[in-house]
Amino acid sequence: MRAGAEPWRDPDAVPYVRIEGVTKRFGGFVAVDDLSLEIHRGELFALLGGSGSGKTTLLRLLAGFEAPDRGRILIDGQDMTGVPPHARPVNMMFQSYALFPHMTVAKNVAFGLVQDGVPRAVRDERVAEVLDLVQMREFAARRPDQLSGGQKQRVALARSLVKRPKLLLLDEPLGALDKRLRERTQFELMAIQDRLGITFVMVTHDQEEAMTMADRLAIMNRGRVAQIGTPAEVYEYPNDRFCAEFVGDVNLFEAQVTEAGADRTRLACEAAGCAIEVEQGAPAPVGAWCWVAVRPEKMAIAKVPPPDDGAPVNRAAGIVRDVRYTGDLYVYRVELDAGATVRVTAPNLTRRTDMPVAWDDRVWITWSPLGGAVLTR
Amino acid sequence: MSAPAPAPSAPRASSAGRRLALAIPYVWLLLFFLLPFLIVLKISLSEGTLGAPPYLPLLGRDADGAWRLTLSFAGWSHLLDDDLYRDALIGSLRIAAVSTVLCLLLGYPMAYGIARARGTRRTILLMLVVLPFWTSFLIRVYAWTGILRTNGVLNALLLWLGLIDRPLAILNTDVAVYIGIVYSYLPFMILPLYAALERLDDTLLEAAADLGCRPWQAFLRVTLPLSLPGVIAGSMLVFIPAVGEFVIPELLGGPDTLMIGKVLWTEFAANNDWPLAAALAAALLVVLVLPILLFQHVRRREEGA
Numbered sequence: 001m002r003a004g005a006e007p008w009r010d011p012d013a014v015p016y017v018r019i020e021g022v023t024k025r026f027g028g029f030v031a032v033d034d035l036s037l038e039i040h041r042g043e044l045f046a047l048l049g050g051s052g053s054g055k056t057t058l059l060r061l062l063a064g065f066e067a068p069d070r071g072r073i074l075i076d077g078q079d080m081t082g083v084p085p086h087a088r089p090v091n092m093m094f095q096s097y098a099l100f101p102h103m104t105v106a107k108n109v110a111f112g113l114v115q116d117g118v119p120r121a122v123r124d125e126r127v128a129e130v131l132d133l134v135q136m137r138e139f140a141a142r143r144p145d146q147l148s149g150g151q152k153q154r155v156a157l158a159r160s161l162v163k164r165p166k167l168l169l170l171d172e173p174l175g176a177l178d179k180r181l182r183e184r185t186q187f188e189l190m191a192i193q194d195r196l197g198i199t200f201v202m203v204t205h206d207q208e209e210a211m212t213m214a215d216r217l218a219i220m221n222r223g224r225v226a227q228i229g230t231p232a233e234v235y236e237y238p239n240d241r242f243c244a245e246f247v248g249d250v251n252l253f254e255a256q257v258t259e260a261g262a263d264r265t266r267l268a269c270e271a272a273g274c275a276i277e278v279e280q281g282a283p284a285p286v287g288a289w290c291w292v293a294v295r296p297e298k299m300a301i302a303k304v305p306p307p308d309d310g311a312p313v314n315r316a317a318g319i320v321r322d323v324r325y326t327g328d329l330y331v332y333r334v335e336l337d338a339g340a341t342v343r344v345t346a347p348n349l350t351r352r353t354d355m356p357v358a359w360d361d362r363v364w365i366t367w368s369p370l371g372g373a374v375l376t377r
Numbered sequence: 378m379s380a381p382a383p384a385p386s387a388p389r390a391s392s393a394g395r396r397l398a399l400a401i402p403y404v405w406l407l408l409f410f411l412l413p414f415l416i417v418l419k420i421s422l423s424e425g426t427l428g429a430p431p432y433l434p435l436l437g438r439d440a441d442g443a444w445r446l447t448l449s450f451a452g453w454s455h456l457l458d459d460d461l462y463r464d465a466l467i468g469s470l471r472i473a474a475v476s477t478v479l480c481l482l483l484g485y486p487m488a489y490g491i492a493r494a495r496g497t498r499r500t501i502l503l504m505l506v507v508l509p510f511w512t513s514f515l516i517r518v519y520a521w522t523g524i525l526r527t528n529g530v531l532n533a534l535l536l537w538l539g540l541i542d543r544p545l546a547i548l549n550t551d552v553a554v555y556i557g558i559v560y561s562y563l564p565f566m567i568l569p570l571y572a573a574l575e576r577l578d579d580t581l582l583e584a585a586a587d588l589g590c591r592p593w594q595a596f597l598r599v600t601l602p603l604s605l606p607g608v609i610a611g612s613m614l615v616f617i618p619a620v621g622e623f624v625i626p627e628l629l630g631g632p633d634t635l636m637i638g639k640v641l642w643t644e645f646a647a648n649n650d651w652p653l654a655a656a657l658a659a660a661l662l663v664v665l666v667l668p669i670l671l672f673q674h675v676r677r678r679e680e681g682a
Contacts, residue, residue, distance in 0.1 A: 063587060086587070086591055092587045
């Protein structure tokens with residue numbers, strides 16, 4: 001989706017895919033629980049969740065492999081209730097790729113076109129075109145068992161794109177690839193999606209993947225949507241502790257509201273040993289217990305104490321218990337005097353091989369009122 | 378070099394062991410297939426005689442003590458002269474081919490059903506397929522005479538149901554032979570088919586549906602081609618023994634049922650013409666080995682592609 005195009009903010013925009021109150025049970029287990037969701041044309045939408053969160057079931061409901069027990073799904077205005085998978089304007093890229101082992105790459109890709117009775121000349125042209133797109137043309141005559149994981153992934157993508165579906169479903173599309181290949185493929189996939197303008201719905205358990213690729217993402221938990229938004233919205237404004245912890249790392253402090261302003265909340269936190277100020281309207285009255293979420297990169301670490309300006313706010317002292325050096329970052333685990341253990345990251349700004357902050361150093365942690373978020377759940 | 382060279386004995390011993398393990402099937406084939414076949418071939422080229430054994434040695438000494446090789450092609454030429462043998466061979470191939478097709482038509486849905494079944498259901502169904510092997514083959518075939526004869530169980534049932542008003546003559550006809558062969562060899566069709574279908578990944582069928590296949594189209598384009606090795610293996614396991622089948626046509630077939638196994642038995646036991654019978658057996662082997670070689674050839678070419 002082009003930068004700046006955000007149809008989900010437009011109240012008049014007609015969503016391309018509507019999921020309306022869908023429930024799916026397997027025996028006593030509720031896989032998808034009264035879930036509603038709207039996806040817009042051309043969006044790259046990610047369903048992010050752990051195993052058993054219902055994300056794959058939702059994808060299979062969209063593909064038509066499962067029928068909802070309640071609710072309905074509309075794609076481009078068409079009610080999909082009772083429409084079998086073969087008749088849906090939807091294609092899926094399977095997690096296992098599901099390439100037909102008895103067919104060459106070209107025949108695999110042509111499979112859907114043959115089924116639709118597309119004339120041979122047109123078929124060959126479209127197969128060549130889509131194989132070019134995924135840079136697999138030279139492998140057209142190979143069989144799936146002669147391909148590497150990354151090559152199979154490309155063929156599977158080509159096969160699901162060749163019919164030009166209204167909606168492309170991707171089930172953990174990059175799950176089987178190693179880290180480096182996965183990163184490269186992420187950008188290729190985004191470029192292809194941008195070029196073709198097809199709406200993508202992607203299932204992933206990898207929050208980094210969802211953050212990097214998606215226009216919007218839905219965090220799923222126990223068959224429901226825990227939060228929906230752009231990657232930045234979800235990362236910076238988590239709805240609750242589950243979302244805060246699921247996407248990225250976070251330090252959570254249990255704290256009691258002491259001042260509830262319209263755009264500023266002050267809380268008392270015993271575990272941090274200081275008052276916490278957050279630039280955010282109070283979500284709960286004075287005296288209520290909340291949680292404050294502060295991401296590790298929003299905290300600063302220093303060996304010298306910050307200038308003392310009265311009662312400590314957003315400031316705690318502690319001892320470094322662990323340092324992890326990843327090259328680009330230092331990751332510190334700091335045990336605060338008040339008892340809590342926090343995780344702080346610092347970018348590695350200059351070339352040096354000694355540690356700016358080392359094990360057992362006495363350090364001071366500070367963060368801005370803009371760095372934290374108050375959560376009631 | 379100061380480091381001691383690695384002891385070569387260990388890998389050599391294991392490679393010798395491997396060679397021995399690989400040699401066992403070849404030794405087995407040599408002892409129990411090639412050697413008997415050569416004996417049969419030798420008998421087919423010997424001169425018949427009255428006595429025990431009813432043929433003369435190929436290599437013998439003359440009255441004056443000189444070694445002499447006596448070859449006789451009487452058995453082989455008799456085979457070509459008399460239409461009986463050609464007809465019996467064609468009859469056998471026809472009956473075996475029809476039985477194989479019937480087994481495939483019956484066995485495929487059964488194997489498919491078993492492969493789709495889950496857990497204990499599948500185990501029970503598989504057990505039921507193998508269950509008949511717990512009784513002697515001969516007894517099972519013999520039992521069919523009781524079912525199929527004019528006053529047998531089947532006719533009694535059909536009469537009682539009012540489907541027929543006169544008993545059907547099934548026993549001692551080709552129909553009875555078909556029933557007997559299909560009944561006896563069905564497990565040999567089902568088991569390889571089951572093995573091929575059981576390995577089939579369900580997501581392949583979902584992928585086919587996703588790409589526009591109705592269930593029957595997915596079956597034709599994915600399931601069937603992927604189960605083809607099972608179809609071929611099962612068909613060979615039924616067809617090859619069915620061609621040489623002797624017991625079933627003997628017990629269930631009639632005087633018109635012309636099958637090579639029966640003819641072979643008659644030549645050996647009743648006519649005591651061992652050279653002819655041996656020639657017949659050798660000819661049958663050639664007819665049966667050809668399709669196997671063809672199958673192997675096709676498979677190797679497919680794997681190479």
